[in-house]
Amino acid sequence: MIRRNFPRWAPSQDFLEMDAQQLMAVMASDDVEVCIEDELLEALLRWLDHDSPARLEHLPALLQIVRAAFLSDQARQENSQALASSAAVPPGLGQGASQLPAGNLLNSAARPSYGSDPLLG
16 A cells, blocks of 8 residues: 555655665565656655664665666756765765766666556556
8 A cells, every 4th residue: 555655655754754674665665656766765865864863874775775777867966965975875876976877876677667657557
């Protein structure tokens, strides 16, 4: 249910209160319905900001869930700069988006995209 309603559920307080293992299980599923991969990254960063000191150690594992190949250039640029100062960020994340190889930081494997695409229903 959560996976099919991810865009509506991600802004909720319940989402922010999840522990890292629960978040990883939900976000790693290929059944998560998002229009664009940016939605997963934005949700992950909101979750992280909710309790940064306690959650920062989970950032590298969580970043592996996001399929970098499907992030918009804008999301890569904005978030590579925002996360560059974190010691927990994988090497290369602080580089400019044009120098950032997608598969180096985040998972580049495909995730089905649902929602606004009429062909996928």
